[in-house]
Amino acid sequence: MPATPGPFTLLYPEWIPGEHGPTGPIANLVGLKIQAAGNTVPWKRDSDNMFAFHMNVPAGATALDVAFDFISPPESGGFTSGSSTTTELAVLNWNQLLLYPQGSQPDAFQYQATLIVPNSWRFGTALPIQRESGNQIEFQPASLTTMVDSPVSAGAHYRTWALGDDHGTQHYLHVAADSDRALEASPELIGHFKDLVKEAGALFGAHHYRSYHFLYTLSDHVAHFGLEHHESSDDRTGERTLIDPDTLKATGYLLPHEFVHSWNGKYRRPAGLISGGHDGGYDTPMKGDLLWVYEGLTNYLGEVLAPRSGLWSSEDYRESLAETAAELDNKYGRTWRPLEDTAVAAQVLYESGSDYQSLRRSVDYYAEGSLIWLEADVLIRQMSKGSKTLDDFCKLFHGGTSGPPALKPYTFDDVVAALNTVQPYDWAGFLNLRLHSTQAHAPLGGIEHSGWKLTYDGVRSDFWKAREETRKVTDLTYSLGLLIANDDGTVADVRYGGPAQKAGLTPSVKLIAVNTRQYSPTVLREAIAKTATESKPIELLVKNGEFYQTVRVDYKGGERYPHLTRDTTTPDLLTAILAPAAKK
Numbered sequence: 001m002p003a004t005p006g007p008f009t010l011l012y013p014e015w016i017p018g019e020h021g022p023t024g025p026i027a028n029l030v031g032l033k034i035q036a037a038g039n040t041v042p043w044k045r046d047s048d049n050m051f052a053f054h055m056n057v058p059a060g061a062t063a064l065d066v067a068f069d070f071i072s073p074p075e076s077g078g079f080t081s082g083s084s085t086t087t088e089l090a091v092l093n094w095n096q097l098l099l100y101p102q103g104s105q106p107d108a109f110q111y112q113a114t115l116i117v118p119n120s121w122r123f124g125t126a127l128p129i130q131r132e133s134g135n136q137i138e139f140q141p142a143s144l145t146t147m148v149d150s151p152v153s154a155g156a157h158y159r160t161w162a163l164g165d166d167h168g169t170q171h172y173l174h175v176a177a178d179s180d181r182a183l184e185a186s187p188e189l190i191g192h193f194k195d196l197v198k199e200a201g202a203l204f205g206a207h208h209y210r211s212y213h214f215l216y217t218l219s220d221h222v223a224h225f226g227l228e229h230h231e232s233s234d235d236r237t238g239e240r241t242l243i244d245p246d247t248l249k250a251t252g253y254l255l256p257h258e259f260v261h262s263w264n265g266k267y268r269r270p271a272g273l274i275s276g277g278h279d280g281g282y283d284t285p286m287k288g289d290l291l292w293v294y295e296g297l298t299n300y301l302g303e304v305l306a307p308r309s310g311l312w313s314s315e316d317y318r319e320s321l322a323e324t325a326a327e328l329d330n331k332y333g334r335t336w337r338p339l340e341d342t343a344v345a346a347q348v349l350y351e352s353g354s355d356y357q358s359l360r361r362s363v364d365y366y367a368e369g370s371l372i373w374l375e376a377d378v379l380i381r382q383m384s385k386g387s388k389t390l391d392d393f394c395k396l397f398h399g400g401t402s403g404p405p406a407l408k409p410y411t412f413d414d415v416v417a418a419l420n421t422v423q424p425y426d427w428a429g430f431l432n433l434r435l436h437s438t439q440a441h442a443p444l445g446g447i448e449h450s451g452w453k454l455t456y457d458g459v460r461s462d463f464w465k466a467r468e469e470t471r472k473v474t475d476l477t478y479s480l481g482l483l484i485a486n487d488d489g490t491v492a493d494v495r496y497g498g499p500a501q502k503a504g505l506t507p508s509v510k511l512i513a514v515n516t517r518q519y520s521p522t523v524l525r526e527a528i529a530k531t532a533t534e535s536k537p538i539e540l541l542v543k544n545g546e547f548y549q550t551v552r553v554d555y556k557g558g559e560r561y562p563h564l565t566r567d568t569t570t571p572d573l574l575t576a577i578l579a580p581a582a583k584k
């Protein structure tokens with residue numbers, strides 16, 4: 001890289017866009033060697049900033065040769081710092097594979113990448129290609145911003161589907177999987193992804209990318225998450241997602257969510273989430289206080305686009321929303337921690353465990369964002385007598401003129417102003433109340449005013465079963481207040497204030513027996529079902545560390561799972577919200 005003689009500092013990207021935290025995997029950067037004109041240039045790591053390397057560029061030198069390796073991690077860590085390779089596939093994020101000079105403008109600094117993949121592997125990316133020969137790919141020069149925003153997926157079992165154009169721009173679904181079988185998506189399913197492109201186009205009215213690439217990685221051995229980019233998304237779920245209806249149902253919101261981020265998160269971004277005052281200054285801490293827009297609105301729109309494009313049925317959407325509403329409505333933590341604090345503390349909450357989530361709260365701005373933006377959508381529809389919807393806000397705030405990636409920062413006041421343009425109301429008051437509340441119950445106005453009610457009964461919906469299957473858990477949160485890992489009966493979480501927690505059960509104990517019979521999910525479910533008619537406590541034998549304990553849980557009421565039930569006294573706006581908007 002070009003350099004000038006004298007003191008010089010190279011940085012490894014620390015604050016990774018979309019991960020909302022200092023997640024750059026610096027511990028996996030190894031073998032760093034720096035040379036100028038063939039001579040070694042010694043480096044010294046900064047003693048405060050672990051991501052900074054200082055050196056002196058010798059007199060007369062105009063460039064540095066910088067070489068290092070990256071240890072691709074096994075199955076640990078979150079987001080892109082987690083496992084990203086198997087013997088059959090790989091996802092490459094360039095931020096893990098480059099250094100950049102301190103003080104350079106990320107948009108001005110150009111990289112030219114070359115990638116060599118194993119023989120016969122295919123690949124996909126939004127990064128434009130200069131030339132390909134054999135298994136070597138040379139990319140066009142791109143700014144640091146574009147490099148970090150343009151991962152590559154590659155693999156031995158790889159298929160690309162063209163999803164069609166919208167306003168003249170092409171969309172692609174690139175799937176890398178651990179087997180050929182996993183690529184056998186039905187034409188009907190691919191049709192839903194094509195409809196997703198049309199529905200997002202109809203929702204926003206314009207787009208901000210040159211072309212769009214879903215990089216969908218299907219493996220049971222990579223970290224599972226979605227990470228948004230301007231012109232692509234890095235989406236990772238289990239190997240059989242496209243051929244197993246349950247896994248698809250449980251993760252049907254994922255691609256819509258990450259696609260929405262191209263508009264809400266990349267094109268429009270909270271000012272505090274743009275590091276260094278310019279996109280790509282990766283050493284400056286991000287401020288997460290507006291994540292209830294960045295992630296919360298994306299969560300809402302992603303969930304709405306799933307039924308609009310056929311990836312979910314309307315019933316799937318309602319069962320998902322019931323689960324969201326129940327989770328937030330039964331969270332003791334909301335009496336001490338306002339929603340906004342979950343956003344401010346995003347960088348620590350992503351890494352917090354699954355234990356005591358109802359007491360700690362989690363990255364609740366996703367789920368509660370869905371409730372708040374649904375309520376805003378319903379209010380706009382009611383106040384405008386059906387002439388306006390939240391789709392109009394999206395066109396105004398995220399649409400504009402189609403073109404290549406651009407970045408338009410916003411503040412809280414900008415959001416309020418745009419809402420007021422669509423439908424005058426005290427939006428600042430509406431939002432502030434929900435962001436700063438420490439009320440015990442969740443804001444369910446959107447559900448109730450759209451003609452539905454949160455109810456509970458003993459029936460596990462297909463959606464609930466699919467979620468349990470995919471997450472490999474037995475979810476008894478709303479009866480005993482237990483979430484149990486299926487592999488060995490370990491309690492992953494207890495609902496704070498629920499019957500099990502009151503009886504003294506804690507996360508991480510292992511269930512051994514239920515009313516003296518060996519534990520299995522079925523044995524426990526049947527014991528819970530009996531409490532509807534019998535009033536004997538459930539006796540649980542648990543292993544807590546090296547010690548066995550008997551715990552009696554006083555609970556009546558049978559199995560309990562959340563649903564949305566139609567309230568016929570109020571018009572059904574929810575079904576209208578889920579109707580496709582694109583012209584067929």
Ligand SMILES: [Zn+2]
Pocket residue numbers: 228257258261295298
């Ligand atoms: Zn997101």
